[in-house]
Amino acid sequence: MSDYIIETSGLTKSFKGFTAVNGVDLRIRRGAIHALIGPNGAGKTTCFNLITKFLEPSEGRILYKGEDITRMKPADIARLGMVRSFQISATFPHLTVLENVRVALQRPLGTAFFFWRSETSLDGLNDRAMQLLDEVGLAEFAGAQAASLSYGRKRALELATTVALDPEVLLLDEPTSGMGREDIERITSLIKRVAVNRTILMVEHNLSVVSELSDRITVLARGQILAEGSYLEVSSNPEVVDAYMGSGHA
Structure with missing residues (x-):
């Protein structure tokens, strides 16, 4: 059995000549909390929608527990867990x-x-x-x-x-969006709790939430993977600082 519960290979999505996601190879480890971050327009929401099958990829493959789910419907994905x-x-x-x-x-x-x-x-x-x-x-x-x-x-x-x-895998789209500090702390604590014996992939803008929750982080920029690693690794990467943290988007 692979250590990775979700894998993408060459995941690409184009809209009328604009490529929002370009050749993304993601590997989400079983039991991990994995964050997908990046500045506005980086392609993270599109990537998230491709993995959950709310969009069909232009190219590439998506594997879930080793099974090719690239052409499955969202309801079928949910039934798989x-x-x-x-x-x-x-x-x-x-x-x-x-x-x-x-x-x-x-x-x-x-x-x-x-x-x-x-x-x-x-x-x-x-x-x-x-x-x-x-x-x-x-x-x-x-x-x-x-x-x-x-x-x-x-x-x-x-x-x-x-x-x-x-669910075996829980995918969270901006779980703390629009919240005040007290609610953010409550939801962050809840996510930690529900993550036990589960895999979580989340798109999140709040870097303090990302740093507290994530085992691994993938940074997207212009539809491609810019960096991957722990919060310490990606936050000290000069390219990430330039493309993401220096962009004024939290």
């Missing part, structure tokens, strides 16, 4: 916090999203749902509508629902 969150919180606003987690918990039972079933048929999921809410600090909000939560707590709920799907 690779689940992504989005930069914009994706919850059901008019369901309660508890109900949001219960919906996610249905998938492994083979009853996913059977909204017409009696509500009592889902009561067996309550204990696990409450456990997940407790883990993300939302147990006291279980009966509240998701729409009533603060932004930071909505992101915590999204993490709970994502973890409820029991």
